Amino acid sequence: xxxxxxxxxxxxxxxxxxxxxxxxxxxxxxxxxxxxxxxxxxxxxxxxxxxxxxxxxxxxxxxxxxxxxxxxxxxxxxxxxxxxxxxxxxxxxxxxxxxxxxxxxxxxxxxxxxxxxxxxxxxxxxxxxxxxxxxxxxxxxxxxxxxxxxxxxxxxxxxxxxxxxxxxxxxxxxxxxxxxxxxxxxxxxxxxxxxxxxxxxxxxxxxxxxxxxxxxxxxxxxxxxxxxxxxxxxxxxxxxxxxxxxxxxxxxxxxxxxxxxxxxxxxxxxxxxxxxxxxxxxxxxxxxxxxxxxxxxxxxxxxxxxxxxxxxxxxxxxxxxxxxxxxxxxxxxxxxxxxxxxxxxxxxxxxxxxxxxxxxxxxxxxxxxxxxxxxxxxxxxxxxxxxxxxxxxxxxxxxxxxxxxxxxxx
Ligand code: PLP
Numbered sequence: 001x002x003x004x005x006x007x008x009x010x011x012x013x014x015x016x017x018x019x020x021x022x023x024x025x026x027x028x029x030x031x032x033x034x035x036x037x038x039x040x041x042x043x044x045x046x047x048x049x050x051x052x053x054x055x056x057x058x059x060x061x062x063x064x065x066x067x068x069x070x071x072x073x074x075x076x077x078x079x080x081x082x083x084x085x086x087x088x089x090x091x092x093x094x095x096x097x098x099x100x101x102x103x104x105x106x107x108x109x110x111x112x113x114x115x116x117x118x119x120x121x122x123x124x125x126x127x128x129x130x131x132x133x134x135x136x137x138x139x140x141x142x143x144x145x146x147x148x149x150x151x152x153x154x155x156x157x158x159x160x161x162x163x164x165x166x167x168x169x170x171x172x173x174x175x176x177x178x179x180x181x182x183x184x185x186x187x188x189x190x191x192x193x194x195x196x197x198x199x200x201x202x203x204x205x206x207x208x209x210x211x212x213x214x215x216x217x218x219x220x221x222x223x224x225x226x227x228x229x230x231x232x233x234x235x236x237x238x239x240x241x242x243x244x245x246x247x248x249x250x251x252x253x254x255x256x257x258x259x260x261x262x263x264x265x266x267x268x269x270x271x272x273x274x275x276x277x278x279x280x281x282x283x284x285x286x287x288x289x290x291x292x293x294x295x296x297x298x299x300x301x302x303x304x305x306x307x308x309x310x311x312x313x314x315x316x317x318x319x320x321x322x323x324x325x326x327x328x329x330x331x332x333x334x335x336x337x338x339x340x341x342x343x344x345x346x347x348x349x350x351x352x353x354x355x356x357x358x359x360x361x362x363x364x365x366x367x368x369x370x371x372x373x374x375x376x377x378x379x380x381x382x383x384x385x386x387x388x389x390x391x392x393x394x395x396x397x398x399x400x401x402x403x404x405x406x407x408x409x410x
Contacts, residue, residue, distance in 0.1 A: 015343045015390045019228075019320060019383035020169055020205060026230040029274045033232065033267050044264050045255065054266045061273035068280050069222075069239060070213040077238045077256045078269055082204045083119040085223035085238035088260065089200045090123045090163060092246030093221070094133055097160040099247060102196055109134045109158040113146045113175070114364040115168055117202060121360070134158070140364050143313035144173035151180065155187040159197040166212075167205035170361040170379055171312030172321025174210060177201055181218030198244055204228055204236075208279050209287050209318040220244050224276075226268065230384065231275025235268030282384070290382055291319035297380075297391050298322060304399055311362055311377055320382040325362070329405055331376030337401035343394045346379045 016024075040057050042050025059073070066073040079085045090110070097108040110127070112120055114137045127133045136154040139147050146164060155162075162184055167174050184199050200221035203212055207229050214222055221244065225236030240246055240259070252261030301308055301324065311323040326334070331347040338345055347359075358371045380394070 013342070015394055017380045017382060017386065017390075017394060018344045018346050019386075020172070020379060020381035021346055022227055022233070023230045023383055024385075025232060025271075026275060026278060029231060029271050029278070032274060033271050036270060037267055040266050040270075044266060045253065054264075058264055058266055058269050061269045064273040065237065065276055068212070068276055070215050071239060072242065074257060075214075075239055075241055077240060077259050078264055078272075079236045079238055079260055080234055080265070081227065081236040082117075082202065082223050082225040084260075085225070085236050086117070086119040086163075086202055087123050088238050088246060088249050089221045089223060090120065090161065091127070091249050092259075093161045093198050093200070094127060095247035095249075096245045097196065098132070102160060103158040106158045107132065107134045108160040109136070109156060111136045111138060111151065111154050111159060111162045111164075111197075113138050113140060113164050115140055115144065115170075115361045116163065116165055117169055117204075120163055120165075120202060138164075139367070140173075142365055143316070144168060144171050144311070144361075144365055145313060145316060146175055146180070148176070148179060148183065152183050152187075155183070155197070157191055159187075161196075161198050161200060163200040163202070165205075166201045166203040166210060166217075167318050168312070168361060169205050170359055170377065171323045171365075172205070172317040172381070173312040174206070174316050174318065175201075177217045177219060185218070195244070205318065207276065209283060209320065214239055214241065221246070226272035226275055229275045229279045232268050232271040235265050235272045237272070286384060287319045290386070293382060293386065293388060293391060294319055294322060296388070297395070300391075300395055301398075304395065305402070311365060320386075322380040323377050324380070325377050326402060329402060331378050333405060334378055334398075334401055337404065338394070338397055341397040341401065343397050345381075345394075347376055 036057065040054045042048065042054045044051060044054040044058050062073045062076050066076050079088060094108055094110065097103060110124060110133050112124055124135050128135050138151045138154060141147055164175050164180055166177060181199055184197060198220045201219045202223045204223060204225050205228060206212060207224055220241045222239040223236065227233040246259060248259050248261065250261050255261055255264060298310065305326055307327055309325040311325060335345060335347045358376050362377045363371060
């Protein structure tokens with residue numbers, strides 16, 4: 001369905017409901033970045049004053065992030081974003097296991113959930129293709145939560161890594177990380193292993209709404225990024241708890257404690273840590289506000305679309321996410337019709353929104369269903385500026401778009 005056929009209208013004020021894909025840069029942080037850029041342009045590895053000023057800002061920012069995460073600054077490795085952090089975590093742990101020959105003649109075994117982000121799934125697919133690892137994809141129950149029994153039964157002596165996301169980017173479901181950490185601890189004890197398997201979580205979608213205190217969660221590695229928390233894009237971090245070794249995937253000047261070479265993005269790091277601090281300050285208040293809006297919106301959707309399906313658990317999910325299926329409506333067409341009415345939502349994760357296929361996340365929820373593209377999903381993800389008035393307008397637009405689609409497709 002092309003935009004031409006739908007006829008894009010020029011609208012006055014757009015309504016942005018795609019915060020799971022990207023958040024706008026916080027205007028106060030944008031101003032601070034601009035102000036500081038003037039005297040922190042030096043290379044942070046240089047010995048002169050300009051270099052030292054940049055280094056100082058990076059280390060202050062690292063300490064701020066570490067403090068919020070409940071870890072030591074040396075455990076924060078800055079990267080270019082969540083994709084790089086995820087690739088570093090998976091390939092870095094697998095390379096460590098191969099180097100140390102921890103599985104002897106057997107291949108290292110990796111466990112991931114079936115609904116991970118493409119940066120995890122595609123990295124694992126490549127490692128399998130290269131014959132480097134054996135993989136288990138743990139299914140999810142129909143509410144989107146990982147099947148803990150399958151996970152527990154999948155752990156074996158060759159398992160070197162378990163990577164389970166904190167919050168899913170499409171359906172917003174929160175995974176029980178503490179319980180998973182406990183299963184892994186028991187397994188380690190029974191194997192008499194102090195180190196493997198490592199537990200990694202992709203916490204990109206969790207920072208605005210969940211507790212990300214690393215020790216409380218019991219994870220060894222954690223991915224976070226800035227572009228989903230109202231900070232600048234193109235900057236992220238991988239948390240590596242002390243005592244865990246991750247083989248660098250990017251070689252060069254040895255920055256970031258030798259784990260991630262490349263000149264640091266000073267302004268990105270500063271903006272990221274400021275955004276993280278603000279997200280923590282606003283977490284509870286925003287969660288309460290959005291939960292009320294979300295629950296009201298869910299009720300309204302039910303009234304207008306009696307056969308609507310809500311994808312993913314309605315309680316164990318972040319408060320800004322609604323994911324729906326309107327039977328008989330192709331989700332891409334809905335997205336474009338809403339866009340033409342000034343409303344931005346998404347059909348699935350922005351990273352694979354062009355394929356026209358039903359998302360792997362929705363398929364994983366209903367493995368026995370024969371899904372057509374008309375069974376696709378629509379993700380509505382609210383943010384700091386979302387108001388009830390905006391949601392009312394988006395609902396009206398959805399009702400209008402649905403009516404046209406049902407009328408034209410009979
Ligand atoms: N992981 C999750 C859960 C995401 O939602 C995203 C982006 O949508 C990524 C990883 C990739 O993030 P980045 O684009 O910063 O590499």
